[in-house]
Amino acid sequence: MINTNEVLKKYGLKLTKTLGQNFLTDINIIKKIVETGEVSSSDLVLEIGPGIGAMTAEIAKRAGKVVAVEIDKNLMPALQENLEEFPNVSIVNQDIMKADIKELIDGWIGPKKVISNLPYYITTPIIMMLLETDIAWDILVFMVQKEVAFRLAAVPSTKDYSAISVAVRYYSDPKLAFTVSRNCFIPKPDVDSAVVKLKRRDLECVRDINKELFFRIVKASFSHRRKTLLNSLGSQDWLEGGKERLRNVLVKLGIKEAVRAEELTIEDFARLCRELAK
Ligand code: SAM
Numbered sequence: 001m002i003n004t005n006e007v008l009k010k011y012g013l014k015l016t017k018t019l020g021q022n023f024l025t026d027i028n029i030i031k032k033i034v035e036t037g038e039v040s041s042s043d044l045v046l047e048i049g050p051g052i053g054a055m056t057a058e059i060a061k062r063a064g065k066v067v068a069v070e071i072d073k074n075l076m077p078a079l080q081e082n083l084e085e086f087p088n089v090s091i092v093n094q095d096i097m098k099a100d101i102k103e104l105i106d107g108w109i110g111p112k113k114v115i116s117n118l119p120y121y122i123t124t125p126i127i128m129m130l131l132e133t134d135i136a137w138d139i140l141v142f143m144v145q146k147e148v149a150f151r152l153a154a155v156p157s158t159k160d161y162s163a164i165s166v167a168v169r170y171y172s173d174p175k176l177a178f179t180v181s182r183n184c185f186i187p188k189p190d191v192d193s194a195v196v197k198l199k200r201r202d203l204e205c206v207r208d209i210n211k212e213l214f215f216r217i218v219k220a221s222f223s224h225r226r227k228t229l230l231n232s233l234g235s236q237d238w239l240e241g242g243k244e245r246l247r248n249v250l251v252k253l254g255i256k257e258a259v260r261a262e263e264l265t266i267e268d269f270a271r272l273c274r275e276l277a278k
Pocket of ligand 1: 019020021022023024025048049050051052053054055069070071072094095096097117118119120122
């Protein structure tokens with residue numbers, strides 16, 4: 001196991017909060033995260049933010065190939081040295097939001113997976129960017145802030161169920177894997193973390209749907225959590241026919257008039273979208 005304190009001292013590295021640099025120091029947690037990804041030698045794993053490579057090394061022991069994309073060029077010497085015994089790792093010094101991921105993984109015919117202890121400042125944009133690409137990821141494993149993990153994996157009629165829960169379900173089957181104490185990091189963050197596993201799937205109910213309208217509906221529906229759907233979605237000026245039409249659509253679909261967004265499943269949102277697209 002890489003000793004984080006020793007590596008930071010050896011290379012004179014200062015971790016920066018702005019890049020979300022909280023490094024995992026617990027090898028058991030690292031192994032558990034990699035196990036959650038069910039990594040095998042036929043897999044290519046994209047790791048976002050390898051830091052100084054502690055988790056990368058564990059992934060590299062099991063995967064066929066690892067592509068590790070790290071934004072911070074100051075970490076490059078330590079990262080390269082720590083991973084030099086693994087010829088199956090390729091280190092890329094880039095911002096993941098700007099990287100050409102398709103090109104980075106080009107030619108790999110086996111399963112493609114993502115494993116990352118995500119930088120907290122940019123969690124949602126990275127997750128949505130990865131889900132929205134047409135790359136057929138098999139499994140995506142993310143460590144994120146605990147509250148965010150709860151929202152990602154939330155089911156209807158719970159307090160954490162929100163627009164992001166529906167968005168994630170559009171592309172994948174999300175599961176909360178386990179929680180991680182803040183004491184497992186250097187420096188110690190202000191919050192606890194949790195690991196979520198997203199298994200990509202092709203959901204029947206959203207096939208051939210107007211995707212743009214679907215996400216507009218979901219976003220507007222959750223824009224005022226306490227309001228009924230009639231008042232949140234129904235008051236949008238882009239909604240043709242407004243509240244009256246929405247009321248009729250709800251009746252037609254057998255959904256109660258006083259329903260709130262948090263009570264609707266992804267199947268309900270899909271049915272709503274199909275009706276409102278007519
Ligand atoms: N993987 C290491 C670990 O688990 O100990 C470090 C995880 S740390 C929470 C997040 C890492 O993501 C940092 O190394 C940070 O420099 C890197 N990072 C931040 N923003 C990034 C971006 N836009 N693209 C790629 N890497 C990024």
